[in-house]
Amino acid sequence: EILMTQSPAILSVSPGETATLSCRASQGISPYLAWYQQKPGRAPRLLIYDVSSRATGVPARFTGSGSGTTFSLTISSLQSEDFGVYYCQQYDSWPLTFGGGTKVEIK
Amino acid sequence: VQLVESGGGLVKPGESLRLSCVTSGFTFGYAWMNWVRQVPGKGLEWIGRIKSKVDDETTEYAAPVRGRFTISRDDSKNTLYLQMNSLKSDDTGVYFCAISMFFSNSGGNFYRNAFDVWGQGTVVTVSS
Numbered sequence: 001e002i003l004m005t006q007s008p009a010i011l012s013v014s015p016g017e018t019a020t021l022s023c024r025a026s027q028g029i030s031p032y033l034a035w036y037q038q039k040p041g042r043a044p045r046l047l048i049y050d051v052s053s054r055a056t057g058v059p060a061r062f063t064g065s066g067s068g069t070t071f072s073l074t075i076s077s078l079q080s081e082d083f084g085v086y087y088c089q090q091y092d093s094w095p096l097t098f099g100g101g102t103k104v105e106i107k
Numbered sequence: 108v109q110l111v112e113s114g115g116g117l118v119k120p121g122e123s124l125r126l127s128c129v130t131s132g133f134t135f136g137y138a139w140m141n142w143v144r145q146v147p148g149k150g151l152e153w154i155g156r157i158k159s160k161v162d163d164e165t166t167e168y169a170a171p172v173r174g175r176f177t178i179s180r181d182d183s184k185n186t187l188y189l190q191m192n193s194l195k196s197d198d199t200g201v202y203f204c205a206i207s208m209f210f211s212n213s214g215g216n217f218y219r220n221a222f223d224v225w226g227q228g229t230v231v232t233v234s235s
Contacts, residue, residue, distance in 0.1 A: 001170075034221035036151075043203055043225035044151065055223055087151055091220035095169040096141075096153040 002026050002090050006099035012107040019075040021102045023088035028068045032092040035064055035073045038101075039084040047086075048073065075104070108132040108224050110204050115229035122194055122233075128187040128204030128226055135185040136160060139207035139218050142178060142189050144200040145228075152200075154178075156207065156220065157187070171197070194233045201228040 003026040013019045023033070031051045036044035046055040048064035051071060061076040075082055083106055088099040114126040128140070139162070142154040155168040157178045166178050177190040187204050205222035 032219070036222075038151075043205075043227055044222070045225075046208075046221060046223045049208060049219055049221040049223075089151075089153075089221065094167050096156075096220055098151040098153070100150050 001095055002029060002093060002097050004088055004090055004097050004099035006086075006088055006102050008102060009100070010103045010105060012105050013078050014107045015078055015080060017078055017107075019078055019082075019104055021073040021075075021086050021104070023066075023071045023073070023099050025069045025071075025090055025092075029090045029092035030067045032090055033064070033066070033071050034089045034091065035062075036087045036089065037082075037084050038087065044087065078104075080106075108206075110206070110224060110226035112202060112204055112226045112229040115202065115231045117232045117234065118194055119235050120195055120233055123190070123192045124194060124231060126189040126191070126202055126204075126229055126231070128189075130185045130187065130204075133206075133224075135180075136182045137209060137216070139209070139220070140178075140180060140187045141205045141207060141220075141222060142176075142187075143203045143205055143222070143225075144198075144231075145203070146200045149200075154189070154202075191231070194231075196233050199231060199233050201230050203228045 005024045007022045033051045035048040038044040052064040063074045085101045109131045111129045141156045158165040175193045179188045204226045206224040208219040
């Protein structure tokens with residue numbers, strides 16, 4: 001099983017600033033990496049797939065990058081609606097696995 | 108596109124439960140469908156996936172549920188199911204159905220097991 005490790009667990013950011021979230025896989029998974037955003041009481045929302053492709057309707061301020069085992073999600077000019085928990089997920093091999101999440105909160 | 112889960116509830120350890128995910132707004136017959144669960148306040152755990160009928164309805168399961176849970180589909184009803192047997196307290200959580208990404212171009216159809224549409228979830232509580 002591929003272990004996905006996200007850091008930091010909590011990221012405090014002021015609106016307008018840039019947030020960088022990290023995700024590390026226990027073995028190479030490129031390009032099969034996705035990012036999701038989840039808000040309390042809601043289902044996750046797909047943001048990024050295949051490391052760097054934005055899902056339909058996702059603003060350009062969300063950027064995915066990385067390769068091999070190390071990946072990042074950058075949120076530029078953070079807006080109020082961007083606060084929530086972000087998860088990475090690998091779909092390179094079974095079982096599909098998620099990271100533990102990074103909570104982005106208002107500073 | 109809409110996915111609506113139902114069937115959750117409170118059951119005792121060892122009992123069974125069947126969840127349903129009724130879908131609309133897309134061609135269900137082509138979709139590869141998944142179940143994902145979330146323990147309250149915790150992260151996401153993929154449970155399993157079923158391919159389309161044309162892909163032989165092949166299934167994959169996560170180890171904690173393999174042999175206890177069964178995913179099936181009824182394309183005539185645009186509905187996905189999760190049969191859960193021998194339930195344990197660790198199975199408590201919110202259960203989501205979700206669609207694997209589907210792409211179609213001149214080269215044919217292909218899928219990615221990232222999930223671009225999710226249901227709202229149904230709550231399962233296993234407790235004595």
